[in-house]
Amino acid sequence: MGSRCFVSLRSTKRIQDIHALSTRRIHASNTAQFATPLDQPVSTQAKKSKERLVILGSGWGAMSLLKGLDQTRYEVMVVSPNTYFAMTPLLAQAATGSLELRTTMEPVRGNHNIHFYHAWTEKIDLEKKTLTLMPAYPPVFRQKDPTSTNHYPNAREYSLSFDKLVISVGAYNRTFSTPGVRENAWFLKDVQNARAIRWRILECFEQADHPNLTDDQRKALLNFIVVGGGPTGSEFAAELHDLLSSDLKRLFPDIVKFASISIVDASAGILNNFDASLATYAREKFARDGINVMLNRKVKAVERGNLVVEPDGEIPFGLLVWSTGICASPLVKRTNSIAKDDGNSFFLTDDHLRFVEDVYAIGDCAQIQGKFLPATAQVASQKGKHLAHVLNGKMGEDPEADEKVFKHRDMGSMASLGSGSAIVDSPNAKAQGRIAWVIWRSAYTYMSLSWRNRLLVPFFWTINRLFGRDLTRF
Structure with a gap:
């Protein structure tokens, strides 16, 4: 009896030792996932x-x-x-x-x-x-x-x-220390930004569609502002115009008339890195599309639902996209x-x-x-x-790079202006309109890093052209 009890106690102690060793190993394993x-x-x-x-x-x-x-x-x-x-x-x-x-x-x-x-x-x-x-x-x-x-x-x-x-x-996006930008504006620098902007555009239309709003409230909700007239801001304004004039016009026929798009810039022009003739073509295209280009404006602050700009004062908005450079x-x-x-x-x-x-x-x-x-x-x-x-x-x-000094080769610039139009400014040639639009689409399809996306990009362009955009909000 005493012998069995002794064996039992010894076995119990061994089990406890094994359990303690296992616990230490688990703790060490958890820590090791960070300290390797x-x-x-x-x-x-x-x-x-x-x-x-x-x-x-x-x-x-x-x-x-x-x-x-x-x-x-x-x-x-x-x-x-x-x-x-x-x-x-x-x-x-x-x-x-x-x-x-x-x-x-x-x-x-x-x-x-x-x-x-x-x-x-x-x-x-x-x-x-x-x-x-x-x-x-x-x-x-x-x-x-x-x-x-x-x-x-x-x-x-x-x-x-x-x-x-x-x-x-x-x-990072440059805000020039303007009050309220990071809290109340949207950026367009990453895929997550693009998703948030798409969600917000649809949210503005869903809110504006309620019957208890006045026309002025609908105009404020459906006023879309882009701060910055560079390629990113201009392309977004152009794509948004196409969205409003096609799919959203079909889905919200009664309220799309209240929607407006404005580009606000501190300089005297937009797309200033392009040749002057191409920049002028872009401005004329935006004017025909009804996109309001506000130049020589100084943004003082971005409040919730209001852009404070000099000399216009407060401008209400539903979505403001900030695209003024980097820091x-x-x-x-x-x-x-x-x-x-x-x-x-x-x-x-x-x-x-x-x-x-x-x-x-x-x-x-x-x-x-x-x-x-x-x-x-x-x-x-x-x-x-x-x-x-x-x-x-x-x-x-490499005969073209026979030394380790980096040499930049200027391949030119491109910008899509929406509605099947674009501008291309290269050292060899300049193009605008439909031809430039074909060049823009071809170039960025080819520049996709994988064959998967080189196939998916034109595929979705074709699908959306035939059946309209998928605007499900999720």
């Missing part, structure tokens, strides 16, 4: 057969680099708060239902030879060659204490080392170890697109010292392709 061997500096890691190349961002520069990079030469890691690439020239069409949102996106994980981290970059340490990252999503584990903001307080931030680093984090991202602003431009705080690189050895910057977050290049998808894409040649070690094999 990656947070060891390069010098303390085991020898690697490949250099680790870390790319920050998933925009035009980063994706063009990935497409041209010989990924067998490096251990490639991509860090971005977005799991997709956004085809920015098509966002205006996605926001107005001419294209489905999926046609403007390419998954980053579609590049199968990379390791992707869905995270924000909090800090860049060039001396130690490490990055401090923060996951771009809430913890996946369930917190035991519902009042706790983080069950593992030391596990959220983690480090990632690199041998070579490419910074391509893009830029440096928070990461760029707080990184003081890298030279920056005094005017816009963007990173400054040399002609090789680098700050120091093995650290490069491309896209909207950086500019070449002594040179001014527009912050466009074209420039970012060319920088990405050039850097891919450099990192592949094939500069000498």
Whole structure:
């Protein structure tokens, strides 16, 4: 009896030891999902057969680099708060239902030879060659204490080392410190912005359709304002006009007459980066379409449902899209170890697109010292392709790029004006009207990064042309 009791006690103790060991392993496993061997500096890691190349961002520069990079030469890691690439020239069409949102996106994980981290970059340490990252999503584990903001307080931030680093984090919308912009305006820089704008357009019409509203209230709800007369703002205004004059006219025949579109700009013209004759053509086209172009206006504030502009005073709106240029991202602003431009705080690189050895910057977050290049998808894409040649070690094999100095090739600019019309301004030729519209559509179909979207884009254009846009609000 005593022997059995002793054996039982010993067995119980062994079970308790196993349970305690399992608990420790589970806790260590949960913590390890954030604290991995990656947070060891390069010098303390085991020898690697490949250099680790870390790319920050998933925009035009980063994706063009990935497409041209010989990924067998490096251990490639991509860090971005977005799991997709956004085809920015098509966002205006996605926001107005001419294209489905999926046609403007390419998954980053579609590049199968990379390791992707869905995270924000909090800090860049060039001396130690490490990055401090923060996951771009809430913890996946369930917190035991519902009042706790983080069950593992030391596990959220983690480090990632690199041998070579490419910074391509893009830029943010510039508001010129105008009060109320971030709280009351909509931006059009990402797929999520396009979805929010589409939802808001339909919401304005649904609200205006109620019988207890006055005509003045309907006019206020259906007044759509675009601040900024550049390509993005102008294209959105044109696409919105097409939406109003076709599908929304059919769905809301009694109230569409109250709708209006205005472009507000501080300068004396719109589309100022185009040839003067093309910009004039665009303004005349907008005038015929009934789009009100308000120039030499100074925006004082954006209130909820009201734009305060000088000298017109308060202008009521249902939707205001802010498109007035870009500014440096928070990461760029707080990184003081890298030279920056005094005017816009963007990173400054040399002609090789680098700050120091093995650290490069491309896209909207950086500019070449002594040179001014527009912050466009074209420039970012060319920088990405050039850097891919450099990192592949094939500069000498390309007769057009026999040195590592970046040389921008101006391919021109395009803008869609709606109703089957566009303008094209290139060094070789200028076009307007239907021919330019065909060039615009052909070019951006081809520029889609995958054959999937090269097929989907014209497919949805055709479907929507035949059957109308799908304007279901969900």
